Amino acid sequence: MNYSIIGFGAVGQALARAFARKNIDVTVASRRPPETLMQQARAIGPTVVPGTLQDAIASDTIFLAVPFWEHREVAKQITTWQGKTIIDTTNAFGVPVEDLEGQPPAAVVAKAFAGARFVKGFNHLPAAALAADPSVNGGSRVVFLSSDDENAVAPVA
Template sequence: MSYSIIGFGAVGQALARAFARKNIDVIVASRRAPETLMQQARAIGPTVVPRTLRDAIASDTIFLAVPFWEHREVAKQITTWQGKTIIDTTNAFGVPVEDLQGQPSSAVVAKAFTGARFVKGFNHLPAAVLAADPNVNGGSRVVFLSSDDKDAVAPVAVLAEQLGFAPIALGPLKDGGSLVQARGNTWAELIFKDLVKFK
């Protein structure tokens, strides 16, 4: 299984730190040339490898960590996303509600990635918290996952556990996605909830 993170701002780097902590290889890419990401990537760890956007898209599982509307530019890179899993970490705070046409922001993003297995996740924590060790006082920091494809959630949950998090499935995007979205000037109920699961 190959992994990549598209977007190397605060959230992309936070996710890269999670992979580096567990020595799992991950490609990172952005609009910038790979060499411009090299210094930050090296500072995070040797398993974080800058590549082109094309290289990142070739991965099996792709974290989408770009500003909300930039998802459309990423989605245009190939005609079908069949066989790939997209993990949407975006938030639509500041995006007018009417621009989303009454849908959860995750449903809008999902539509752009034709054929992909699509999971909303890893978006409810501030980047600084997401970047921190998820092992907290003997428990594991929670990440919420939501998808209209039940089969897509299980492998993402396994990855979340490999990265040290405790995944909690919230159901389909219209229900679970709505609990972890931002749109207009409002944040949904579970945004910023820093929860820890104990065994």
């Protein structure tokens, strides 16, 4: 299993920190060239490797950490997402409800990634909380996951 994060802003970097804490390799990509991500990636840890969007798309499991409407550009990169798991961390905050055509935001994003196993999650916590160690005062942080595909949630959890 290989992992990538598309989007390397606050949420993408927070997710990368979680991978680094567990010493798990993850490719990170954004609309910027990989070399421009190198300094931030190195500061997070050696398992965080900048790549191109095409490198990230080649992964089995992809965290989508881009602004809401940018999911469309990512989805256009290949014709079918069959065999991939997409974890949607986006938020539609500020998106007019009429732009969603009566659909929940997750359904709008899922529709764009034809064939993918789709899980919604990680979008209910601020980036700073996601970046911090999840073990807090003897407890653990909770991340809510949701999917229409009951077999997709367990591996993400």
